[in-house]
Amino acid sequence: MKFGFIGTGNMGGALARAVLKTVGDDSVLVSDRDEEKARAFAAELGATLSTNTEIAKCCDYIVLGVKPQVLEAVMSEIAPVLNSRDDKFTLISMAAGTAIGKVQRLAGRDYPVIRIMPNTPAAVGEGVILYCASEEVTDEQIAGFRSAFDKAGTVDMLAENLIDAASAVSGCGPAFVYMFAEALADGAVRCGLPRDKLSCTLHR
Numbered sequence: 001m002k003f004g005f006i007g008t009g010n011m012g013g014a015l016a017r018a019v020l021k022t023v024g025d026d027s028v029l030v031s032d033r034d035e036e037k038a039r040a041f042a043a044e045l046g047a048t049l050s051t052n053t054e055i056a057k058c059c060d061y062i063v064l065g066v067k068p069q070v071l072e073a074v075m076s077e078i079a080p081v082l083n084s085r086d087d088k089f090t091l092i093s094m095a096a097g098t099a100i101g102k103v104q105r106l107a108g109r110d111y112p113v114i115r116i117m118p119n120t121p122a123a124v125g126e127g128v129i130l131y132c133a134s135e136e137v138t139d140e141q142i143a144g145f146r147s148a149f150d151k152a153g154t155v156d157m158l159a160e161n162l163i164d165a166a167s168a169v170s171g172c173g174p175a176f177v178y179m180f181a182e183a184l185a186d187g188a189v190r191c192g193l194p195r196d197k198l199s200c201t202l203h204r
Helices: 010-023 035-045 052-058 068-083 100-107 120-124 139-152 160-190 195-203
Strands: 003-006 028-031 061-064 090-093 113-117 127-133 153-157
Touching: 003 010, 003 052, 010 028, 010 035, 010 061, 010 120, 010 139, 028 035, 028 052, 052 068, 061 068, 061 139, 068 100, 090 100, 090 139, 100 113, 113 139, 113 160, 120 127, 120 160, 127 139, 127 160, 139 153, 160 195
Parallel strands: 003 028, 003 061, 061 090, 090 113, 127 153
Antiparallel strands: 113 127
């Protein structure tokens, strides 16, 4: 299986690193609108530097790791390439708040689409990758996706109408927990506790 990552930002990069641990260097292609960034990323990981259109042409899983406002431009670029393919492939979109139906409309056909929402702990293999899938996605394609993304953390399926609410919890929730923990630590320091003692105190 070949995985292509269009977009190597914080989240796309984290998932590409996780997938590399499962499928190997020669099976991961990466591209980014900042070519130098993509080149450095590919060199760091040992992945293959590629282009959006080449990824659209040859990859079994095409990961759209771009922001919602960029998605339309990317899809308009790769849609003609997708339309020329006669083999099976799956689009994986992490564009926040973007429904599967919209991804299919931008692609020009009802291709198999898996919509995901990962969170930042995926960068250390402890994330939660929420996903839902269009009816065109086969059990085999789901199995391949889940196996490849397993190293990023827990891969959990949800109905699409629930994914936005769940994403707010898994995506933003940890940030509020960190703020609370930081406030506890700062309060303890103001009360005289040395900061270098905080890790022991908080872990207890």
